[in-house]
Amino acid sequence: MEKTLPMPRAATAKKINMNKLANRTLHYLVLTLLAVITVYPFWWTLVTALSTSGDVFTYPPRMWPENPGLDNFVEVFQTIDVIAFYKNSIIISVLTVAGTLVVCSMAAYPLARMQFPGRNIVFGAILATMILPSEVNFLVNFITVSKLGMGDTYTGVVLPGLAGAVGIFLMKQAFEAVPNDLVDAARVDGATEWQIFWHIMLPLARPALAALTILTLVAAWNQYIWPSIVMASPDKFPLSVGVLYLSGAFSFKIRVVAAGAVLTVLPILMVFLFTQRYFLRGFDGAVK
């Protein structure tokens, strides 16, 4: 730094404090403004879903519900089969989480702890899937799933997403952190690789398994395009797809559509609020 700067010493302590206060106020002002922009659309939707009378669109926009009540939510249940949508979302999410945990941790174990020919090639291939333009895969995967007779099935929705590079890397890192002594001792005692994997690795990798569970759960619950392509019969739609059925056929009932939107996001926002640290930590190693 070449410029000579005014020395803070010159300022009195009081002035520094005033500056600090002004800075802090500005800081919170910017934070709050941006938070309003991200949160207000959600708030508006919640307020609208809870209002039971008055105009939907007001000037200036509504801040609090008018005659708050649950009528709109009741109407959602009367209009579409929300219970079935919930059931489908839960089935898809549970199958996805269970499958991802099994497939990714199994694949990660030999990559982390075993020496075998072809290891580097396999590792490179898994890495390569991160670079492939995977967003365009849905076209061919739709063909594959249809030809395998898995169209309009939960299997068809779940299967293509199970083996993810991120999940494999996450588990690989966790397994690499397990102390060598433990594994060597087990091998000396005659434990098979499967036993080492099952009785030593998985229990010690519990934090990574938890992280993978949460991240996969949220992604599975929220996925929209793929299930909307695979599922043909509306009674198999997950909520994320079903909610659009509501907004398409009953778009004039804004409050009911808003209630449907609230019902869709509520469970996953609850999960998020209690597991924030898994998301906001920045997936430590997974990204680097």
Place this chain on the structure above:
Amino acid sequence: MTSRKNTLQAWLFLGPALLLLMAFSFWPVGFGSYLAFTQYNLIDAPVWVGLDNFRELFADELFISALKNSALYLLVVPAIQVLALLLAVLVNNQLPGIKFYRAAYYLPVVTTVSVIGVIWNFMYTDDGALNAVLRWLHVINEPIGWLSDDRIALFSVMFVTIWRGLGWYMVLYLAGLQSVPQDVYEAAVLDGANAWQRFWKITVPLLMPTILLCSVMSMLAAVKCFEEVQIMTKGGPMQSTYTALFYAYEFGIKSLNFGRALAASLVMSVFCVALAWLNFRYLQPRKK
């Protein structure tokens, strides 16, 4: 340790993941590239047509304008990166309530894109909240047709992409910021550097790898964007919000014209690879 048995076991562990990756990550690239040179409708066997699909593609004005829109979509990248970095710097501290702000910015990231579409359709209608706020602030007199005016609909959709991506990149930047050693800042403060100088001379250079990673990620996401379009505008009004991948989606999934759809997505893939290559070629921090 018998190495042949060991090798067999390693491949058994890897089996499920490798099978799935083969079927749903590598197969789409190979088979998809082949189908781009055929006529295929899911029922009859593919018929080789050479470059016909590409000729039709580039003769189709809709595809050309879709391609332009996808390129235009790159405008979201600087906006999203600058805002996300700003957010990360603002929340990278222990101020009271900061956790609340972090969660607030992340909310759209854990919301399914279908609900985001529903919510923003509410915000964007003529008497919706956005027009109401702008009228209230005396910025406009007449409501703006955010999604019904073909000159601005694409930009409205782009804004939603920025809105829902901010939190994601904020977390990535936050992870980067937390790996910057605190004593560098303390030394700079002692030398009299102000916040602005500290940001440009310390934060930005040290975060360059993260900035590069995030820019590439958001560029590829931007040119491949189509979920928002599919939910909010279906390409309209007057086909003004068609993006290249939405074009592929419409031709493939809706019209079962897989040859044309995969030709379009092959063009996109080449475009993406070129973009990623350019980034790493020219934005890589120079090693001395």
